[in-house]
Amino acid sequence: MTANKKGNVMTTNIQLIAIHKTQATIHRGCNRAWLLNHSAMLKAGFVANARYDIKYTDKGVILTLNPHGSRKVSATGRGATLDLVNKKMNAYDFSNGIVWIISQGQITVTGA
Numbered sequence: 001m002t003a004n005k006k007g008n009v010m011t012t013n014i015q016l017i018a019i020h021k022t023q024a025t026i027h028r029g030c031n032r033a034w035l036l037n038h039s040a041m042l043k044a045g046f047v048a049n050a051r052y053d054i055k056y057t058d059k060g061v062i063l064t065l066n067p068h069g070s071r072k073v074s075a076t077g078r079g080a081t082l083d084l085v086n087k088k089m090n091a092y093d094f095s096n097g098i099v100w101i102i103s104q105g106q107i108t109v110t111g112a
Contacts, residue, residue, distance in 0.1 A: 014103040017044050021112060024094030031089035033061075033098045033109050037079025040102040046082060048075035056088050060110035084109065 018040035051069035074081040097112035
């Protein structure tokens, strides 16, 4: 949410599609969050080879579709795959699982 100049709260235009929970795995000492060909991610536009930007915040990771984005949804033999694994992912507590908040054009990844 954002606030206008008068301090009134305004809502965003992002349409929630689904909230999905998965378990974290560890790969080479780093937290790994991955989502494979999930119908909600496809509906949100995160199809194979779609480009997106990634932003690491205090509360989680935000993936935003961008045709010129720095990252790409993997096209694997089993379908479109989002695979987040690096040292930055260790900043998040995924011990109780991962929550994927899937909205049109955006996915937020947080600890459960």
